[in-house]
Amino acid sequence: MAFGATLLAGCFGKKNVAPVAGTSAEPDKVLYEKATNDMKHGRYSIGRLALQTLINTYPDSEFLAKAKLEIARSYYKEGGTAGLKQSIVECKDFITFFPFLDEAADCQLQIAMAHYRQMEKPDRDHAEAVQAEAEFQTFLEKYPNSPLRPQAEQYLRDVQEILAEGNFRVASFYYVRAAYRAAGARLIELTNRYPLYSEADQANWMLGQIYEKGEHNEIAARYYSRIVKDYPLSHLAGDAKAKLVKFGVPVPPPDPTALARMQREQSISRPGMVKRTMSVLKTSPDVSTAARNGAPTMTPASESGDETIGFSLQPNVGAAPSSSIGNTAAVETITPGSPDALPPPAAATPAADAAPATTDSTQPAASSTPADSSTTQPASTTPPAAPADKSQESTSKKKSGLRKMIPF
Helix, strand or coil, rough: HHHHHHHHHHHHHHHHCCCCCCCCCCHHHHHHHHHHHHHHHHHHHHHHHHHHHHHHHHCCCHHHHHHHHHHHHHHHHHHHHHHHHHHHHHHHHHHCCCCCCCHHHHHHHHHHHHHHHHHCCCCCCCCCHHHHHHHHHHHHHHHHCCCCCHHHHHHHHHHHHHHHHHHHHHHHHHHHCCCCCHHHHHHHHHHHCCCCCHHHHHHHHHHHHHHHHHCHHHHHHHHHHHHHHCCCCCCCCCHHCCCCCCCCCCCCCCCCHHHHHHHHHHHHCCCCCCHHHHHHHHCCCCCCCCCCCCCCCCCCCCCCCCCCCECCCCCCCCCCCCCCCCCCCCCCCCCCCCCCCCCCCCCCCCHCHHHHHHCCCCCCEEECCCCCCCEEEEEHHHHCCCCHHHHHHHHHHHHHHHHHHHCC
16 A cells, blocks of 8 residues: 555656756757757768758747857858858848847858958959958947957958059059059049058059149149158158148148057068068968058948049040040049140050041042942941051050950
């Protein structure tokens, strides 16, 4: 009798025992723990399969957000172009479904870093760098109090150094060939948008030279003044002061904030010439010259633009023969002088532009056709007139071939 009572009490007591963690009573947690263990050991595909099973089977699980976050992180850790692109997709989904969780900031930074890891060198495609810039700016705007903010700011400075370097190389290409209109357009965007660029003082100097050659000294003085004020420790600051004195323009004092920033930059140890030369062998861009201080530009590229100075990029159709390189500048309401004020172009005008002038308009289009012929030759079949100078024809062909090789 006593044995039966004890057995009966034991049976009823088992119903009050709480389920043990890790048993079949919590299958979603079992799946999550198994998946995270696979992730730690590099079995990303197996781990993602378990996490996806958890998401599809238990849509109300407390591990749902963690599962989606681990999937996004696994693609990022796996790397490669496909992995990084998929991690961007997964992170954007996480931010869409869980925008108020603290992990949303981590996901936004991971999106930016995925683009950052796919950046090309300055002389190659800038698509990933532009995307990385936009995503880092989004992170800094949406999560200003994040502990990861200093890290994101430095990555943004690195990205903007690469973008500015790409524009500077193209501008230098045009500048040394006296194509000042094309060079000036890129230099203006560069100096206004990326003041922390390591060669920003050189870019301002080139702009001053362009306007000085065009006899617009009042505009050139603005760029020389910017060098003296914003880049007081530059090796060009002395020459810029001399230019201002020559123009009779007051020399501005150095900006204290800019001076302190440049002093901090000069105290930072950077890789030597040998290490920088060896970086050419790497596929990733070299960001060793990027600024380590100062606030990066937060204006999106689509909204940026120079409202003060702009170069006309359209060719001067029907310009007078005395016009130079077709450099038309507009400064607020100030209109620079005539095109004659700019230096002459380096290359001669191709003869193809003057070829129609050699055609005799008084002759009929098909003068060799008999009058009683039943078929009339159209005017378009008349062969074009030969260039007056064979050397100009050769020059035109060479320039055409150069444009095919260099697509800008």
